[in-house]
Amino acid sequence: MKRVRYLVLFPSVLLLFLSACNTNETTKIQLAEVTRSLFYAPQYVAIEKGFFEEEGLDVDLQTTWGGDTTMTALLSGGADIALVGSETSIYVYAQDSRDYAINFAQLTQTDGTFLVAKEPKPDFTWEDLTNSTFLGQRKGGMPQMVGEYVLKQNGIDPHNDLNLLQNIDFANIPGAFVSGDADYVQLFEPTASIFEKEGQGHIVASFGEESGKVPYTVFMTKQSYIDENEDSVISFTKAIYKAQQWVQKNSSEEIAKVIEPYFEDTDLDILTASIERYKEQDSFATDPILDEEEWNNLKNIMEEAGELPADVPHEELVNTQIAEEVINN
Template identity: 40%
Template sequence: MKHARNLLLAAGLAFGLLPAAPAPLQAQDTTEIAFMEVIHSLFYSPLYVAIGNGYFAEEGISFDLLAGQGSDKVTAALLSGSVDIALAGPETTIYVGNGQSPEKIHIFAGLTATDGSFLVGRETPGEAFDWATLKGKKILGWREGSAPAIFLRKALENAGLDPDKDVDIITNVAIPARGGAFMSGVADYGTFFEPDVTKLEETGKLHALTNVGQAVGQIDYTVFIARESYIADHPEIVSGFTRAIAKAQAWLDTATPAEAATALAPYFPGVSPEELASSVERHRAAGVWKSSPAVSPEAIDRLQDLLIANGLLPNDNRLPYAAVVDPTFFTKDQQ
């Protein structure tokens, strides 16, 4: 544990260790784990609620928030042993499952039900956005093979567009530079997560037009993953982690936007309470948060359908549910 934490602290300059939020009272016997999230976003609000409301503390678990800036980087940190538990796209488990690494990773809990990114453009939003109007336009996307890249392509295809011919998707801009690149005019449209969406709208020239996930449908988008060996060696930690997330999902399901904003404020110091409340309403309207940590076989099948359709997974390499997900913790502990 100490070795993993030291590696995480050393990685702070590379990944960006986030400002520490006020910590809730800790349980007497607390285990500190090494944790990494793919990016720091309001899209992952249930995670921050679980920390701020003390649900992890109740389970005797503590950790720092460290953003890896991409599922590929998170997966590398997880496989190297410098991270114990990570929040990343579910496609990572399938890529690793089909790769050469002797160590495999499993999903043990889900956080988000579909893509939480929003298409941002320069026109004033209307009542309903027509994705077909993007034909011939440049779109600032994400790294090829990543969850946001896959979901964007599916949204375009559902609108009758060929992502390779009808639009120009820019995929080589680093995550920290995306906002600045978009404001400088690198593309006509871009997909962004909160709080970046709110910050872009503050310019008065950029507007959130629609949610990508709504155009694609319900497919688990962000999940908690760990090495098979870590899950086998520390089932009590994985179980407690899952319970904490389940409590947060249930709380956020019924909390008012103002209550949610108060809980989230310490983790987003540059965002006003009004902006936080608005973001909560935006995410709820899009239906992007899961109400429980369960990940279904159907969701994994649909995900692999997407990967195959995008040429990222040969049909012969489709993995069974048991090779991707360990349902032990969200089926046993959530009863």
Template identity: 35%
Template sequence: MSGARRLTIYEPFRSIFYAPQFVALYGGHFAGEGLDVQVETAGRGVTTTGALIDGHAEIALGGIMRSLDVADRGGPSLPHFAAVNQRNGFFLLSREPRPGFAWADVVGKTIVSFAEAPTPWQCMLTVLRKHGVDPATVRIERTLPLPEALAAFKNGHGDFFETGQPFTERLIAAGAAHLVASMGDATGPVPFSSYMTTERFLRDGRDVLLRFTRALYRAQRWMTGVDAKPIAEVVAPAFPDIDQAIRLRAVTRYLGQDTWARDPILERPGYEYLQQILLDGGFITRRHRYDDLIDTAIARDVVGDAARRS
């Protein structure tokens, strides 16, 4: 891509949950802004926040909880500037059909949960408490990486399995598990994933961030005007190992629960709700100011400019 500004983004893991990123990439929106975006997936020993702090990436995709965690430990501010997901993207599956599922059904049971990030677990704790279930009465296991956790569940370990896509659709299609709860519906609207950067790049790279966010917003607007099939087709290059039918079902389910943010603005109420979830779960020890970790100036400029042009 001759003459384009090369930009490296770190993502925590590859997921259809991050479809807006891949619509912006493979739909040509980043290229339309003169950006040559390279997406790298964090591996063991490499975190999205670490990639930013060490200078390996200028932008990272992940939960606000990652910046809250760094700030809580006295680290540098890593502000989030553009929303991607507005719902939890995980699902609770049961080994047996449970047509009348109630949250009390998990008492005394084992939930094999997601070990790669703490936000799904923290949201689970909040949902349990909201439904009158003491989390101490449920065994929530977060010790195994996803491939091993999936294998363990398939081999009979645990009563419930909390996972995202495409694993939810694969397990359901194989008859190996049954959907009992969408954690997106159970948790409610929450800014689950967004783009973050360093304070320095927020200041010195504003033009690049404006172009990046314009591309993202065009992808978001396109996604709100189509059904699941074109989205599943556009993101296909990012998921060569996912069967077309499974990919379509995953996108359909995410679209149906309003998973993806419709614009890049990270509003205060969602931030405060997420922060309360993390405080209640003991993941962070104190409150952090919205203005210290969220910057909406770029997103508001992009949305406002688009409105004036329409």
């Protein structure tokens, strides 16, 4: 008679055994975006197409509404990764932060705003802004700094040649333009296209086309998080790169259909037209690498606006090794 032997596992050993057998474990990442914007289409594609899941990540997206609150969430541990303007990493660094934010994956590579006029301007030139009332963005933020940079490049002194308004909160700028006396406003999509469709404004120029390549919106995290979770950051970057490639290969309408759940109050045709504008001016980065030329362009824009607190070298606040590894593999 054969003697049957049973494997007896004590509770602690059993837990270890079951953990080793579980190959479907995911890593949770708290992701904070500075605002909800069509400009961030590849990020929503990465979520909706399951690219994060393919990399073993469970991404919890929260909108933190503003650069200051987004960076506070990141630096305090309320978020693991932040999607925000790369200028914020320079502001934090200049405050002698011990554990400052590192830019590791670029999402957008141009300004995302458009110049919208209240009245039709079929023959618009930048000189038309002279002596006008211009409703701008928050002082020290990328939209405002790029706006001022473009105006100066076109011979307009924003503080002397026009009436520049900067006292309206970001979320209230569209409403203030409609109800106020401003002749021009700087708007993101899809608001710019919605205004044009409804006859409340007319798109006359693109700040993205005028300003050139700049690391406008970037994924960043604390250096300590990279040190402790490098594999997760690499996996995150892989998912973003997949999304960037998918956006490049697919039509604006197909992209709009995928990200429509994030913009339930906007018609599909407006989403499609807005995405097409961004694709035409190469606003969506095709890969996550933030190169030195773009970084220097950012600093030039900040310096021109009088907002550069320190001349921080590219290698100090930008990690390209992760993105390069992702692309090469």
